[in-house]
Amino acid sequence: MANSDKTIAIAGAGIAGLTLAIALAKFGFRVVVAEKQTVPSEYGAGLQISPNARRVLNMLGLDENFAANSFAPEAIDIYPHNAEKPINSVQLGAFASQRYNGIPYAVAHRADLLNCLYRAAKKFANIDMHFGVEDIDTTPAANGVSIILKDQRGTPYPVTARALIGADGVRSPTRINHVNGQAPKFTGYIAWRTLMPLTHLDAHLSTIHTSLFWGPDYHVVVYPLPHQQRANVALFTRHSRKNVSREDEIALDPNRISIKKNNILSAFLDSFYDQFTLWPLFGVNCETWYKGNIALIGDAAHAMLPFQAQGAAMGMEDAGLLAVLLAGEANNAKAFAQYQKLRKPRVDKVQQQSAKNGKIFHMRPPKAWARDFVVARQSPDAQLKRLDWIYAHDPFEGMLDKSNTA
Template identity: 30%
Template sequence: MHVLISGGGIGGLTAALAFQKLGHQVTVLEQSPFLDEVGAGLQISPNGMRVFEALGVSARVEKDAFRPRAQELRFGKGGGRILSIPLRDASRARWGAEYLHVHRADLVQALASALDDRQANAVQFGRRVVSYVQSAAAVTAQLDDATSISGDLLVGADGIHSAIRAQMLGPDKPRFTGHVAWRAVVPVSELGADAPPESACVWVGAKRHAVTYRLRRGSLANLVAVVESKEPEAESWTTTGSREKALKDFRRWSPVIQAILTKAPVLNRWALFDRMALDKWSDGRVVLLGDACHPMLPFLAQGAVMAIEDAYVLAQLASKKPDLPSALTTYESARKPRTSRVQEGARRNASLFHRGDPFTQLATYGPIWMAGQFLPSFAHGQYDWIYAHDVTDMSGTHT
C-alpha cells in the first residue's frame, strides 16, 4: 500500500515506521515547516518501549533519554515522601522493557531520522491536510495549498484539533476540565540543591499537583504543574503565562517546584480539556489514531504511549486483512477498550492528586504509604495492567 499519514508527531512517525517495516510506502504530511523544540518532557513506559524495540528504533530513543530511579509520590508542601516504587533496576525485570523520560523534540528527531534512513523523503514538511475525498479504490488528501496526494490509506494522526476527525464526525465539543497546567524546562545546573529528584515524582496538594522529572541524560528538569481554575482558557500548547501567577499558584510549595518556576525561561500555560468517546474511528479508507481519536489528560503519562500502541496495532491489522475498511473497524474494536480505560484512569488521578483536607489526605495517602512500606510488590502491581501490556504480541488478546 501507499499509506498517507497526516501529522508528523510521535503517533504519525511511529505509524510510518510500522507500515514501512511491513513493506509499505509511506508519506508523512506534516504542517510544520521543520522539526522544532515545541513540547517538553514525555514519559515512555515499557508498553511503549516494546513497540520501539519491535521497530528497531529503541537504541535511538534511549540515546538522549533519562532512566528514572523510581516513581514517587510526595506532598507538595514540605516534600514528605508518600510512596517510592523502584524503576531503574526493576522496569525491565518486571515489565519487559525500559521506562524512559525523553524530550519530545528528541523523540521526534529519533523517529524521523530512523524513517529517513529507511525511506528517503518520507516526511514532507509544510504540508497541512485540510480534508479528504475517497473512492472504493483510493483516498486523496487535500492540502491547504490546493494540492493533493493520493494513496490507499489515510491515517489521521493530526492531534487534538484533527481536521481529519472534524470531516469524519463534525466539530468536536471539548469540555474544560477545570484544570490548567504550567509547563517548564530548566537546566539542572541552574537549580543547585533544588534540582528535582532522579524520579518520576508527583507532588500532591490542595486543588493542585505537580510532576517533575529529568530529561536529556539528566541535564534538564521538566515540570508540569496543574492547578484548578474556574476560568476556561484557550486549548494551546504554546500559550504563555506570567511568572508571578505561576509562583502564586504554588506559593509555599517545595523549593524544587519554586526553583523551576523561578528559573524557567518560558512558562507555558495549557488549559486541559476532555472529550467524549467518538462514535467511530474510521471512514472507508480513512482512520484516526492517538489524540485525534482518544485525547488523554496527562495524569497517567500515557498520551504519547497510547498513540505508539495504536500505530503498531493499526499497521499490523491493516496489513493482514485484504478488506481495508474491515481491518480499520477491527483496529478500533481492539484499541477502544484499552484507551478508554486509560482515559478513565487519568480522570481519576486528577482527583486523587488534589486532596486538601487533612482527613481526606490521611484516608487517601495513608493506605498508599502503607502499601509502599509493607507490600511493595502490591504497589508495583498497580501499574501492571498498563506497563506489562504488549501490543507486539498479536497472537491473542494483547492488542
C-alpha cells in the first residue's frame, strides 16, 4: 500500500488538474488522477497563455514543448464597430517577452496545451491516471481521505490519500458535494466558437496579430494558430434568458445582432456562421476553497468570464502554488489556508477585471465613442503597463527555487 502521506488524489484531468499532477510528482508525491472522460479531452477552442501562466510551464520544464505548439502574436489589433482599420495595436511579441524577462505572451488551441501536459504526465511513474471514472466516493480517513473510484461498470479502485483536490471544472461535483459550494450561475453571456483555415484570413486581417473587434451587442476575438494552419474565432453575445445550457437549441443568427454591419467581420465570417459552437458562460463564486482534507483549484473554485483571457492561467497559477505549499507543509489545514489566503484576493480581482472588460467591450454610443477616443490615443505599451499586475506576477510567490523542479 502506498504511503498515504505522500499520495494526493486529483479529480479532473484538465489543464489545472494535470498541471498540479506534474508539479506534485516533481516533489515526489504519488498522484492519482481521476477523469470522467474516457480519453484526455479539452473542449472549446483557443486560449491565451500570458507570461504569468507560462512561468508555471517553464518551471515544470515544458517551455520548449509548449513553444512548439503555440504562437506568440506580435500585437493585438483593436477594431471598433465597423472600423476598416485598427485604432490601436497593443504591443506583444518581442516587446512583451523583453518586458517579462524573456517570457512570451502566447496563444494556442486548448488541446495543444492539454496534450503537452498529458504527454509530460505520462512520463512520471508516480502519476497514476484513471479515465472513464463515473463516481468518486469519498469518506474521511485518519490524516486524509479514503477514496473509491468507480468506472462505468462499477469496478472499484481504492485510494487512501493525504488530500483530494477538485480540479473538476465549473460544474465541480467536488465543490458542490464536499466543500458546500454553490452550483455555477449563468453569466448572461454566450461564447460562439469556431476554427477556420488560416488562409481564409489573409485578405482581411494580419495573420501574425490577434484581432479584437468591439460592437454594441457583440465582441469578437481572432487569433492565428500557425502551427495548426488555422485561426481561432470566438464571438461573444449577451442572452436574455436566466439560464442556458449547451443542450439548448439556440442557433447563431447574425441578423439579430449588429455584427452584420461590420464589413470586415462579414467578409470572412459570413460563410462560417453555421460552424460556430454554442458555449454558455457560467461563473463560480466560492467563498471557501477547502473543507477538511479536500480543496479546489481552477474553474472548480473560481470559473470566470474569459474577457481577460485568464481562466486557464489562474488554474495553472493555483496548481503551481498549491503544489509548493503541500510539499512544504505537512498539515493540510495550514497548507490550504495559506493557499486560499494567497490566491483568492488575486483571483477575485481578475474576475472583477474580466467582468469589467465585458461591459467595456459591449459599450454603446456615446460611451463607446469615449472609449474609442481614449484607446486610440494610448501608447502601444499602455495596455501591458496597465496589466503588469497580472502578467508580471510570480505564481510561486517567490517560494520556489528552480532546483526543486529539476
